Amino acid sequence: MPxxxxxxxxxxxxxxxxxxxLVSALPETWLVHLIQMAEDDPEMTxxxxxxxxxxxxxSCGAHFAGVKSAMLMQNHGFLASVNGxxxxxxxxxxxxxxxxxxxxxxxxxxxxxxxxxxxTEPLLKSLGIPYRKLADPARVARDLAHAQTLAESSLxxxxxxxxxxxMWEE
Numbered sequence: 001m002p003x004x005x006x007x008x009x010x011x012x013x014x015x016x017x018x019x020x021x022l023v024s025a026l027p028e029t030w031l032v033h034l035i036q037m038a039e040d041d042p043e044m045t046x047x048x049x050x051x052x053x054x055x056x057x058x059s060c061g062a063h064f065a066g067v068k069s070a071m072l073m074q075n076h077g078f079l080a081s082v083n084g085x086x087x088x089x090x091x092x093x094x095x096x097x098x099x100x101x102x103x104x105x106x107x108x109x110x111x112x113x114x115x116x117x118x119x120t121e122p123l124l125k126s127l128g129i130p131y132r133k134l135a136d137p138a139r140v141a142r143d144l145a146h147a148q149t150l151a152e153s154s155l156x157x158x159x160x161x162x163x164x165x166x167m168w169e170e
Contacts, residue, residue, distance in 0.1 A: 002168055002169045002170065003033060003169070004166070007167060008034050008037065009033075010137045010141070011034055011099070011144070011162070012034055012037045013141070014140050014145065016044070017145065018068065018144055018148040019068045019148070020069060021043065021068060022044070022045040022046075022059075022062045022068070022069040023035075023038045023044065023072055024046075024047040024049050024054070024058045024069065024070075024072065025047075025049065026048070026049050026050075026052060026073065026077060028077070030074070030103070030167045030168070031074075031099075031162075035072065045067075052078070052081045053080060053083060055071040055073065056071070056085055056088055056089055056096065058071075059071055059089075059096050060088055060092075060096070063094050068148070070097040070098070070099055071097065071098045071099065073099070073100055074100065074101045074116075075102055075104065075116045075120040075161075076103070077100075079120070082123070085129075086127065089156070093155035095151035095155055095158075096151060097147060097151050097157075097158055097160075098159045099162060100120070100159055100161050100162065102117065102161040102162055102163050103116060103117055104116050104118060106164075108164070124159055128156075129156070130147075130150060130156075130158050130159070131161055132159075133161045133163050134160050134161065134162055134166050135163045136166070137166065147160050
């Protein structure tokens with residue numbers, strides 16, 4: 001599988017270093033190693049979802065229980081989660097850290113991914129959700145820590161877009 005195990009480890013270490021102890025996810029190709037690491041880690045709780053929007057409720061509940069969480073999803077999952085993000089996390093000012101595999105960007109080979117890729121950044125901007133593209137493994141820990149800090153201080157959703165350059169080994 002051409003998904004980078006090493007960069008997945010870098011991401012997972014950064015999540016743990018930021019205090020994240022609960023992640024929610026559906027199966028997704030680019031996130032397969034992250035999900036497996038969470039499942040294998042006795043210090044992490046993995047919540048497997050039926051649909052991505054459920055992750056908003058899981059993360060909001062974790063926040064009220066004093067547990068830092070992250071949602072792992074593909075950008076199509078982000079698009080499917082907008083109602084929960086807007087009507088729960090944004091409305092009630094709940095921090096929400098979203099790690100989104102950024103499918104459909106330059107280099108995308110799967111035509112079914114391209115439309116979601118075109119809509120992701122404009123939608124994040126229109127919802128006022130701060131985001132950053134992650135491409136360089138050397139910056140992942142810092143950028144993830146900054147995103148977690150911003151989500152907590154602003155009490156708002158923040159997104160990290162996991163690019164092909166970070167997640168894929170050609």
